Amino acid sequence: MVTSADGLSEAQLLDVKGLKVHFPVKEGVFSRAKKFCKAVDGVDLRIRPGETYGLVGESGCGKSTLGKAICRLLKPTQGEIRFLGQEIGNLSRAAMRPFRRDMQIVFQDPAESLNSRHTVREIIEEPFIIQKIGDQAFRSAKVEELLDKVGLESKAADRYPFEFSGGQRQRIGIARAIALEPKLIICDEPVSALDVSVQSQILNLLMDLQKELGVSYLFIAHDLAVVRVISDRIGVMYLGKLVEEAPGDELFDNPVHEYTKALLSAIPTPDPSRKHERIVLRGDVPSPIDPPPGCAFARRSPIEVSEEVASQEGRYEEISPGHWVELHPATVADYDRYSSR
Amino acid sequence: MGASDILLSVEGLRTAFDTDAGRVTAVDGVSFDLAAGSTLGIVGESGCGKSVTAMSIMRLLPRPAGEIISGRVQFEGEDLIQVPDERMQAIRGNEIGIIFQEPMTALNPVHKVGRQIAESISIHEGLNRKDALDRAVEILRTVGIPAPEVRIDEYPHQLSGGMRQRVVIAIALACRPKLVIADEPTTALDVTVQAQILELLQSLQKELGMAVIMITHDLGVIAETCSDVVVMYAGRVAERGSVSQIFDNPQHLYTVGMLNSIPRLDSPRKQRLKTIDGHVPGLMEMPVGARFAPRSPHPRVAEYLNSASFKEERPGMIEVDTGHWVEDCSYVRVEQ
Numbered sequence: 001m002v003t004s005a006d007g008l009s010e011a012q013l014l015d016v017k018g019l020k021v022h023f024p025v026k027e028g029v030f031s032r033a034k035k036f037c038k039a040v041d042g043v044d045l046r047i048r049p050g051e052t053y054g055l056v057g058e059s060g061c062g063k064s065t066l067g068k069a070i071c072r073l074l075k076p077t078q079g080e081i082r083f084l085g086q087e088i089g090n091l092s093r094a095a096m097r098p099f100r101r102d103m104q105i106v107f108q109d110p111a112e113s114l115n116s117r118h119t120v121r122e123i124i125e126e127p128f129i130i131q132k133i134g135d136q137a138f139r140s141a142k143v144e145e146l147l148d149k150v151g152l153e154s155k156a157a158d159r160y161p162f163e164f165s166g167g168q169r170q171r172i173g174i175a176r177a178i179a180l181e182p183k184l185i186i187c188d189e190p191v192s193a194l195d196v197s198v199q200s201q202i203l204n205l206l207m208d209l210q211k212e213l214g215v216s217y218l219f220i221a222h223d224l225a226v227v228r229v230i231s232d233r234i235g236v237m238y239l240g241k242l243v244e245e246a247p248g249d250e251l252f253d254n255p256v257h258e259y260t261k262a263l264l265s266a267i268p269t270p271d272p273s274r275k276h277e278r279i280v281l282r283g284d285v286p287s288p289i290d291p292p293p294g295c296a297f298a299r300r301s302p303i304e305v306s307e308e309v310a311s312q313e314g315r316y317e318e319i320s321p322g323h324w325v326e327l328h329p330a331t332v333a334d335y336d337r338y339s340s341r
Numbered sequence: 342m343g344a345s346d347i348l349l350s351v352e353g354l355r356t357a358f359d360t361d362a363g364r365v366t367a368v369d370g371v372s373f374d375l376a377a378g379s380t381l382g383i384v385g386e387s388g389c390g391k392s393v394t395a396m397s398i399m400r401l402l403p404r405p406a407g408e409i410i411s412g413r414v415q416f417e418g419e420d421l422i423q424v425p426d427e428r429m430q431a432i433r434g435n436e437i438g439i440i441f442q443e444p445m446t447a448l449n450p451v452h453k454v455g456r457q458i459a460e461s462i463s464i465h466e467g468l469n470r471k472d473a474l475d476r477a478v479e480i481l482r483t484v485g486i487p488a489p490e491v492r493i494d495e496y497p498h499q500l501s502g503g504m505r506q507r508v509v510i511a512i513a514l515a516c517r518p519k520l521v522i523a524d525e526p527t528t529a530l531d532v533t534v535q536a537q538i539l540e541l542l543q544s545l546q547k548e549l550g551m552a553v554i555m556i557t558h559d560l561g562v563i564a565e566t567c568s569d570v571v572v573m574y575a576g577r578v579a580e581r582g583s584v585s586q587i588f589d590n591p592q593h594l595y596t597v598g599m600l601n602s603i604p605r606l607d608s609p610r611k612q613r614l615k616t617i618d619g620h621v622p623g624l625m626e627m628p629v630g631a632r633f634a635p636r637s638p639h640p641r642v643a644e645y646l647n648s649a650s651f652k653e654e655r656p657g658m659i660e661v662d663t664g665h666w667v668e669d670c671s672y673v674r675v676e677q
Contacts, residue, residue: 059502165620197602199602200602224606226604229604252606265536270560271605275565284504
């Protein structure tokens with residue numbers, strides 16, 4: 001097993017196996033919860049030290065729920081989450097606290113995730129206080145250093161979040177996330193609410209900080225072009241499951257799953273001379289409450305199969321080094337070639 | 342564009358809002374023409390005034406805070422700014438349809454889908470309830486809603502986001518308008534649904550021969566759907582022209598900066614993106630001169646920022662190619 005500079009083995013930063021997050025759904029006033037919303041329904045995922053894992057998918061596919069379960073803002077229903085070699089899936093709030101130093105989260109909407117009654121200083125020094133690190137002078141120096149790192153002036157410390165623009169507020173959120181020098185930051189749609197010129201500034205900042213601090217990112221977004229720029233490996237989620245995972249270029253140059261192909265073809269390209277064929281999928285994404293049996297994508301795929309075939313499960317397999325795909329007659333064009341191997 | 346086929350002509354539109362902090366001019370002298378049957382994109386970042394421009398054309402500004410100060414909006418021989426409210430009401434929906442970003446807020450949650458479409462038809466075309474409902478079914482079928490006879494009896498919350506947006510489009514198109522204003526029609530939707538909706542809009546446009554004003558922050562959507570583009574920055578038009586003029590030969594440094602900063606599917610991975618330095622000036626501190634100048638990468642822009650002309654003179658527009666107009670200030674233009 002390869003060992004990275006800080007002594008962590010490749011598999012040891014984050015190793016998620018068979019993770020499920022099911023929410024009970026109540027129907028009517030008197031009935032007990034009998035149905036479950038299967039937001040995350042069996043996900044395997046690994047993140048290596050210093051890398052960015054991009055997680056893409058459309059709304060409701062479970063990508064944010066997966067992120068929240070990994071950093072234990074939600075309790076998983078089933079499965080393992082090994083972080084730094086330890087199982088954290090079942091830990092209590094208190095037992096999780098030491099791990100929070102090493103795992104942080106940046107949310108989509110900085111206006112909602114920053115406490116509006118606190119100054120920027122209070123927001124950024126809070127992690128140090130919770131973890132009982134350093135005295136007032138130490139924290140003060142840290143706040144200044146962190147503001148500088150994320151490209152804000154030190155006088156920003158005594159202002160309130162509402163005094164800043166969206167991009168600046170996201171910088172504040174990032175400063176708080178990197179305060180304790182975590183090993184993993186879950187970035188949940190961190191640039192989706194920002195204008196394009198600000199979006200590129202924040203993506204650059206995240207890439208610069210990764211170079212400097214060696215932090216890993218789980219970068220969750222719906223915009224494939226954004227994910228592509230920042231990620232080393234990318235996973236595509238559909239209705240609670242990963243359907244394809246590959247190193248960045250491989251996924252874009254050689255997508256295998258029909259859903260990935262449709263997603264890629266649907267992105268509008270800012271180049272009027274390049275007219276491309278859009279693959280328009282049939283129907284809507286099925287509900288994660290009572291999802292259809294078997295392959296969740298089969299009934300929307302451009303490859304039409306019988307209901308009998310659709311109701312069979314696909315297999316998630318590695319078709320070339322690091323390239324994993326849900327293999328099913330409806331999800332890959334060359335099913336026979338892959339299945340005979 | 343010949344004068345004869347111009348459907349809508351906006352000239353020197355200025356719209357202001359009264360806020361607690363004072364009066365702000367959100368749209369400051371916007372002009373453009375729209376040919377019948379064509380698609381014009383208005384693009385820019387949040388706060389640039391693109392939506393206020395659309396609301397001004399439709400006379401849907403919040404009252405009393407918002408007010409059109411000056412300008413003309415010529416539509417089929419009438420100045421929409423001058424026509425009485427009742428006339429404007431007849432034009433809205435009948436001749437100009439509108440599609441909003443958030444279908445859940447554009448639809449009435451307590452009314453069935455069919456009734457909402459039929460309402461617009463019976464108001465504008467004077468059909469009775471039964472006939473209007475039949476038309477509603479027909480229109481829902483045109484916008485690709487399966488089993489429309491069943492869907493007309495459902496409420497908006499029973500539909501998916503993509504289906505809801507189809508209903509909003511159905512309402513906008515119910516009276517076969519000559520112009521549809523779509524304000525970020527796909528921003529709240531997923532990419533695969535967005536593809537469906539854009540495809541639908543384009544085919545309906547061809548079929549009905551209507552013109553579309555597409556307001557969006559997404560340059561990809563503009564490139565794929567529009568024939569002409571207006572790039573707005575801080576309440577003014579930075580540049581306008583055909584889609585190929587703007588994308589292949591951008592002349593304003595803001596357009597260039599924006600085009601360079603979007604991640605593309607073929608841009609190098611794990612490498613810094615280009616950015617535009619600085620930020621949009623606050624509405625209360627808008628300069629008179631070229632508003633992009635404080636962020637301009639032009640090597641001698643400092644001279645301009647300190648000059649009297651930046652403080653006092655508003656740059657005009659110059660035509661650099663047929664139909665391609667750019668703000669006439671060398672400090673925010675691509676160097677010749």
